[in-house]
Amino acid sequence: xxxxxxxSLLPGLGIIALANGVAxxxxxxxxxxxxxxxxxxxxxETRTSMRWSFDEHDNSGLxxxxxxxxxxxxxxxxxxxxxxxxATSAKLVELGFHVDVDPRRSDALEHYNRIAPRPxxxxxxxxxxxYEQHVEQLRERARLDSVALAEHPDSAALIREARDVQRSxxxxxxxxxxxxIDAARDASELRAKYSDRSKYAIVRGTIRPRVDYQSKILxxxxxxxxxxxxxxxxxxxxxxxxxxxxxxYGIDTLPSxxxxxxxxxRFEPYIVSAKE
Amino acid sequence: MMNGxxxxxxxxxxxxxxxxxxxxxxxxxDRVLSLTxxxxxxxxxxxxxxxxxYAKTYDIDTNVGAKQLSLGMRIASFLGALALSASxxxxxxxxxxxxxxxxxxxxxxxxxxASFAGTMVIHERDSSGYFTNLxxxxxxxxxxxxxxxxxxxxxxxxxxxxxxxxxxxxxILAYRCDLRLLLVAGIxxxxxxxxxxxxxxxxxxxxxxAEYPENFFIPGILVFAASSFISHERHPSFPSIYRVYGxxxxxxxxxxxxxxxxxxxxxxKPDTVQVFYEIAGFTLSAALIWxxxxxxxxxxxxxxxxxxxxxxxxxxxxxxxxxxxxxxxFFVLALIxxxxxxxxxxxxRAGFLAGESGT
Numbered sequence: 001x002x003x004x005x006x007x008s009l010l011p012g013l014g015i016i017a018l019a020n021g022v023a024x025x026x027x028x029x030x031x032x033x034x035x036x037x038x039x040x041x042x043x044x045e046t047r048t049s050m051r052w053s054f055d056e057h058d059n060s061g062l063x064x065x066x067x068x069x070x071x072x073x074x075x076x077x078x079x080x081x082x083x084x085x086x087a088t089s090a091k092l093v094e095l096g097f098h099v100d101v102d103p104r105r106s107d108a109l110e111h112y113n114r115i116a117p118r119p120x121x122x123x124x125x126x127x128x129x130x131y132e133q134h135v136e137q138l139r140e141r142a143r144l145d146s147v148a149l150a151e152h153p154d155s156a157a158l159i160r161e162a163r164d165v166q167r168s169x170x171x172x173x174x175x176x177x178x179x180x181i182d183a184a185r186d187a188s189e190l191r192a193k194y195s196d197r198s199k200y201a202i203v204r205g206t207i208r209p210r211v212d213y214q215s216k217i218l219x220x221x222x223x224x225x226x227x228x229x230x231x232x233x234x235x236x237x238x239x240x241x242x243x244x245x246x247x248x249y250g251i252d253t254l255p256s257x258x259x260x261x262x263x264x265x266r267f268e269p270y271i272v273s274a275k276e
Numbered sequence: 277m278m279n280g281x282x283x284x285x286x287x288x289x290x291x292x293x294x295x296x297x298x299x300x301x302x303x304x305x306d307r308v309l310s311l312t313x314x315x316x317x318x319x320x321x322x323x324x325x326x327x328x329x330y331a332k333t334y335d336i337d338t339n340v341g342a343k344q345l346s347l348g349m350r351i352a353s354f355l356g357a358l359a360l361s362a363s364x365x366x367x368x369x370x371x372x373x374x375x376x377x378x379x380x381x382x383x384x385x386x387x388x389x390a391s392f393a394g395t396m397v398i399h400e401r402d403s404s405g406y407f408t409n410l411x412x413x414x415x416x417x418x419x420x421x422x423x424x425x426x427x428x429x430x431x432x433x434x435x436x437x438x439x440x441x442x443x444x445x446x447x448i449l450a451y452r453c454d455l456r457l458l459l460v461a462g463i464x465x466x467x468x469x470x471x472x473x474x475x476x477x478x479x480x481x482x483x484x485x486a487e488y489p490e491n492f493f494i495p496g497i498l499v500f501a502a503s504s505f506i507s508h509e510r511h512p513s514f515p516s517i518y519r520v521y522g523x524x525x526x527x528x529x530x531x532x533x534x535x536x537x538x539x540x541x542x543x544x545k546p547d548t549v550q551v552f553y554e555i556a557g558f559t560l561s562a563a564l565i566w567x568x569x570x571x572x573x574x575x576x577x578x579x580x581x582x583x584x585x586x587x588x589x590x591x592x593x594x595x596x597x598x599x600x601x602x603x604x605x606f607f608v609l610a611l612i613x614x615x616x617x618x619x620x621x622x623x624x625r626a627g628f629l630a631g632e633s634g635t
Contacts (some may be wrong), residue, residue: 009392009393015445016385016389017385019438024426025382058369061373190306204433227432266433
C-alpha cells in the first residue's frame with residue numbers, strides 16, 4: 001500500500017515517467033536493427049548549427065546541420081533553391097494535391113498560396129546525378145562564356161559574366177553534394193526506386209504547391225526537411241572541436257572530416273562515427 | 277455561509293469581516309445601531325478567532341496593509357519564478373555538452389522528477405502559496421527542457437504529443453496547488469495540442485497549424501466551455517481564466533482574418549472573407565457581452581467590451597484614417613469612447629451584473 005501523503009505525487013511522477021519512457025523508447029526503436037540508410041558525408045555537407053544568442057560559455061553542446069541542394073532547373077537551382085525541377089505539377093498530383101486551377105489564371109497565385117504543406121518522404125542522394133547535372137550546367141555556362149569572350153574580348157559585360165561563373169564554380173567546389181531528388185507519400189516507394197542505402201537516404205519533409213510569379217509555372221516547393229540537425233555525441237566532441245573556429249554568433253565551418261550518418265527505423269538520423 | 281475551505285474563500289470572508297467592522301463602527305457613530313458591551317466582546321472574539329485561524333491555515337491578508345504587501349509578494353514570486361526558470365534553462369545548456377548521453381538522461385529525467393516531488397513538499401509547508409508557485413514553475417520548465425533536450429539529443433521527430441504531457445503536468449500542479457500561473461501554462465499547452473490536432477484532421481501538417489487562424493476556433497471554444505464543464509468549487513478563480521483565454525483564442529484569429537482574408541481556408545475571395553470576419557468579430561463580441569451579463573461573468577463582459585472596441589477602432593481606422601484629418605479622426609474616437617461610457621453607466625445602473633457568481 002502507498003501511504004496517502006505519497007499518493008498525491010503519483011499522477012505527476014507518472015506523467016513525467018511516461019513521457020520520458022515514450023521519448024527514450026522511440027529513440028531506442030529508431031536505432032534498433034539495420035539503419036534504413038547510412039551516408040558518409042564530409043564537411044561540405046555539414047555546418048554547425050546557428051547558436052543564436054548563445055556563445056560557447058552559455059551553450060556547451062554542439063549540433064551540426066546537413067546542407068542539402070536541389071538539381072538545377074532552367075538557369076537556376078542548386079543549394080538553397082526550394083523549388084526543384086522534378087517537383088512538377090504531375091508530381092504534386094502524385095503527392096495528393098489538387099492542381100486543377102490553371103496556374104496562368106489571375107487568381108492562381110492566391111489559390112495555391114492558400115494550400116497547406118503536406119508531409120511527404122524525400123529521397124536524398126549523395127554525390128549522384130543531381131550533383132553531376134549541376135557540375136555539367138556550370139561547365140556548360142563556362143564554355144559558352146569562353147566562346148563568347150573569344151569573339152568579343154573587350155566586352156565588359158562578358159568579362160563580368162565569366163568572372164561570376166568562375167566564382168560560382170569555385171563556390172560549387174566547396175558546396176554540398178547532398179541533393180534532394182524525389183518525393184513520395186510512401187517511404188517504401190522511394191526505397192524501391194532508390195535501393196542503394198549508402199547513396200540514398202529517405203527523410204521526412206513537407207511540400208507545398210507554389211506558382212512562379214514571373215513564369216506562371218506551378219511547381220512543388222520543399223517547405224521543410226526534418227531531422228537535419230544532428231547532435232554531436234560527447235565522445236566525438238574532441239574531433240569536432242579541433243581546428244573549429246570559435247564564433248560567438250553565426251555558423252562555424254567544420255574541419256575536414258568524414259562523418260557517418262545513419263537513418264533509423266523512424267527515419268531519424270544520428271551520427272555513428274567521424275574521422276579526419 | 278462561506279466555510280472558508282479554500283484560501284480564496286477564507287480571504288473573501290476576511291474581507292467581508294473587515295467591511296462589516298467598518299460599517300458597524302459607522303452605524304454606532306451615527307447612533308443607528310448599538311450593541312451591548314457583551315455582544316461587542318463576543319463578536320470581536322469570534323472574528324478574531326476566525327481571522328487568526330484563517331491566517332494560520334491559509335496565510336491570508338487580515339488587514340489592508342497585509343493585502344498591499346501580498347500584491348508585492350505575488351509580483352516578486354512571479355518574477356522570481358521566471359528568473360529561476362531562465363536560470364535553470366541556461367544551466368542545462370551550459371553543462372549538457374560536457375556530459376555523456378546516459379548522464380544527460382539522468383540529469384534531465386531526475387531534475388523533472390525531483391523538482392515535482394520538491395514542489396509537493398514545499399506545497400505542504402507553504403501556506404502562502406508564493407514559494408509553491410515558484411517551485412511549480414521550475415518543475416514545469418524542467419519538464420519542458422527535459423522533453424525538448426531528449427528530442428535534440430536523439431534527433432526525434434517533433435510531435436504535438438509533447439504538448440499533452442506538458443499540459444497535463446501543468447494542470448496537475450495548478451489544481452493540486454491552486455496556481456493560476458500554471459493553469460495558464462496548462463491551458464496554452466493543451467490549446468496548442470488541440471490546434472495541432474484540428475490542423476492534422478483538416479489535412480495540414482501540425483507544425484503549420486498556426487498559418488491558418490481558423491484552426492484556433494474549436495480549441496478556443498473548448499477552452500471557454502471548460503469553465504462550465506469542470507467543477508471549480510475549490511478553485512473559484514479558475515473559471516474566469518478559462519473564459520478569458522478561450523475568448524481571446526477565438527477573437528484574435530477573427531481579428532487577424534478580418535484584415536488578412538488570404539489566410540482563411542474558406543474558398544471565398546479574400547475581400548469577402550474579411551467582411552465576413554469583421555461581422556463575426558462584432559457579433560461574437562456582442563454575444564460575449566450578452567452571455568457575460570446573463571451569467572454574471574464580469575470577465576466575459578470585460579473581454580467582450582475590449583474586443584468590441586478593438587474591432588470598432590480597427591474598422592474606423594480602415595475607413596477614415598487616410599481620408600479624415602487626424603484631429604477629426606481622434607475626435608470621433610473620443611466621441612465613441614464617451615458613447616461607450618454612457619451605455620456602460622446605464623448598464624451598471626440597471627444592475628445587470630448584480631448576481632455575479634464568478635463561476
